[in-house]
Amino acid sequence: MRKCSRRPSGRPKLLALLLLVSIGTGCARGGAQKTVSISGSTTIFAVAQAAAEEFNKRNPDVKVTVQGGGSSAGIEAAITGAGDIGMSSRDLKDEELKAGLVEHIIAIDAIAIIVNPDNPIKKLTARQVRDIFDGKIANWRQVGGKDVPIVLVNRDEASGTREAFLKKVMEGKKFSKDAVIQPGSGQVRSIVASTPAAIGYMSLGYVTPEVKVIEYDGTRPSKESVFKGKYKLSRKLKLFTKGRAKGATKKFIDFFLGDWVQKNIVSVEFIPVRG
Amino acid sequence: MRLKEQILEKVFLLSAFAAVVGVILVFIFVSIKGIPIIKSIGITKFIFGLDWAPTDKHYGILPLIIGSFIVTFGALLIGAPMAIGTAIFLSEIAPSQIKAIVRPAVELLAGIPSVIYGFFGLIIIVPLVRMVFGGSGFGLLTGWLVLAIMILPTIATISEDAIRAVPRSYREASYGMGATKWQTIWRVVLPACKKGLMGATILGMGRAIGETMALLMVLGNAPVVPKSLTAPASALTSIIALDMSYASGDHQVALFAMGIVLFLISFSFVGLIRLVSSRG
Numbered sequence: 173m174r175k176c177s178r179r180p181s182g183r184p185k186l187l188a189l190l191l192l193v194s195i196g197t198g199c200a201r202g203g204a205q206k207t208v209s210i211s212g213s214t215t216i217f218a219v220a221q222a223a224a225e226e227f228n229k230r231n232p233d234v235k236v237t238v239q240g241g242g243s244s245a246g247i248e249a250a251i252t253g254a255g256d257i258g259m260s261s262r263d264l265k266d267e268e269l270k271a272g273l274v275e276h277i278i279a280i281d282a283i284a285i286i287v288n289p290d291n292p293i294k295k296l297t298a299r300q301v302r303d304i305f306d307g308k309i310a311n312w313r314q315v316g317g318k319d320v321p322i323v324l325v326n327r328d329e330a331s332g333t334r335e336a337f338l339k340k341v342m343e344g345k346k347f348s349k350d351a352v353i354q355p356g357s358g359q360v361r362s363i364v365a366s367t368p369a370a371i372g373y374m375s376l377g378y379v380t381p382e383v384k385v386i387e388y389d390g391t392r393p394s395k396e397s398v399f400k401g402k403y404k405l406s407r408k409l410k411l412f413t414k415g416r417a418k419g420a421t422k423k424f425i426d427f428f429l430g431d432w433v434q435k436n437i438v439s440v441e442f443i444p445v446r447g
Numbered sequence: 448m449r450l451k452e453q454i455l456e457k458v459f460l461l462s463a464f465a466a467v468v469g470v471i472l473v474f475i476f477v478s479i480k481g482i483p484i485i486k487s488i489g490i491t492k493f494i495f496g497l498d499w500a501p502t503d504k505h506y507g508i509l510p511l512i513i514g515s516f517i518v519t520f521g522a523l524l525i526g527a528p529m530a531i532g533t534a535i536f537l538s539e540i541a542p543s544q545i546k547a548i549v550r551p552a553v554e555l556l557a558g559i560p561s562v563i564y565g566f567f568g569l570i571i572i573v574p575l576v577r578m579v580f581g582g583s584g585f586g587l588l589t590g591w592l593v594l595a596i597m598i599l600p601t602i603a604t605i606s607e608d609a610i611r612a613v614p615r616s617y618r619e620a621s622y623g624m625g626a627t628k629w630q631t632i633w634r635v636v637l638p639a640c641k642k643g644l645m646g647a648t649i650l651g652m653g654r655a656i657g658e659t660m661a662l663l664m665v666l667g668n669a670p671v672v673p674k675s676l677t678a679p680a681s682a683l684t685s686i687i688a689l690d691m692s693y694a695s696g697d698h699q700v701a702l703f704a705m706g707i708v709l710f711l712i713s714f715s716f717v718g719l720i721r722l723v724s725s726r727g
Contacts, residue, residue, distance in 0.1 A: 346500075
């Protein structure tokens with residue numbers, strides 16, 4: 173029992189702490205907001221972290237702090253005010269639409285479908301991918317591979333990547349419930365890298381040579397194929413603020429969307445929204 | 448002097464009281480947050496529902512309860528005999544030099560953080576199970592093996608105490624009748640401390656059902672009634688940990704209600720220990 177309290181309370185506590193800090197410093201400096209807390213999607217996390225570092229360097233009077241937690245956690249934080257900015261790799265759900273969030277699109281990302289490098293499969297059709305994640309196709313032999321049962325690796329329900337995948341690939345079908353569920357893209361990658369029969373998906377920015385990206389519906393994901401609209405499995409990465417961004421929060425978002433960050437940070441992993 | 452005694456008495460009373468208040472406060476808090484489940488989802492749909500899919504607003508936790516129990520009993524099946532064997536070895540058989548190595552090792556095992564066990568499971572046991580049985584390597588069997596090692600020190604240390612509490616005269620009488628060491632252990636010592644061993648095992652059970660982090664890392668977290676021992680599964684605790692960071696509304700209520708269920712299971716284990724140790 174005593175061990176189980178550690179992990180779940182970690183993030184909300186940290187968020188609460190951040191909120192306290194932001195209130196505290198805000199008041200101390202005469203009401204002006206000097207701390208910007210940003211949390212959510214683990215897909216955007218690394219990029220936001222890098223942008224925040226540069227922003228802090230240029231604006232020593234403002235402190236930007238970045239946290240993960242998954243898209244749903246970020247949106248939740250933006251709605252409740254526990255954070256200033258929520259990062260999300262999915263669209264808002266119906267019940268979140270009413271909360272008065274304003275979206276800022278920061279990049280376009282492709283979701284890559286990955287398998288173990290030892291897997292001879294090089295491409296799958298949209299329908300095959302759907303049937304695999306739906307559980308209808310359960311053996312690699314059915315799609316021209318070896319005669320081994322497929323090991324599905326899926327993300328947890330807080331994941332924006334999962335949500336986007338569900339919407340774009342599954343077309344109303346449900347995910348098979350027999351999949352291994354992992355709370356982060358990093359874990360998905362390491363399991364697919366070590367399990368010969370595994371298949372999973374993640375942001376193209378997360379892909380390393382440990383795993384093999386396969387063609388989806390005849391196209392390999394790349395910046396060009398996404399940009400030209402050929403690769404279908406893409407989504408927008410967004411920042412959400414409650415109401416219109418103001419003060420330091422606006423300054424940071426403008427910086428994020430500005431040429432420097434888009435060119436030097438965003439374009440390394442994703443497709444920038446400008447240029 | 449008198450005053451000092453009184454102050455000390457109060458200090459100890461206060462610390463004992465803190466434990467009681469702690470339990471009550473946690474229980475009340477979890478209950479307040481979890482009880483609305485009865486209205487929002489319905490108790491039967493919650494406890495006996497087979498579908499756990501928070502995004503679709505399905506909150507049935509039966510697969511998770513089943514997962515929790517199977518993983519706990521499997522871990523006991525492997526861990527308890529090993530632990531009691533360790534206890535017998537330490538108290539009855541081992542020469543003092545070997546004892547000096549084994550006992551600290553067992554105690555150290557108790558102090559390892561559960562995330563490290565999870566890591567060990569992920570790096571060593573998951574690939575091992577995958578190699579032998581195929582599939583992903585995540586699942587109940589992996590959970591059993593990891594948990595068995597985790598509960599070993601709990602059961603072993605308490606069992607050892609129980610075995611040592613058996614009066615020396617019992618053993619001497621047994622040897623005096625011409626019994627061998629094995630006969631003495633099996634026919635005299637173990638029956639004499641049966642209650643203590645059962646108590647130790649139940650305590651290990653409590654440890655196992657509450658384990659979270661390690662299970663989150665090795666079970667595979669599929670919220671289904673597992674089809675086989677090597678298919679991904681979930682436990683109540685691991686799902687609470689997985690979902691807590693983003694859950695809101697009914698989903699959050701469901702997680703707290705799962706906390707109540709875990710509480711009740713723990714209570715019944717404690718009750719079981721009381722029952723076992725009060726019977727003559």
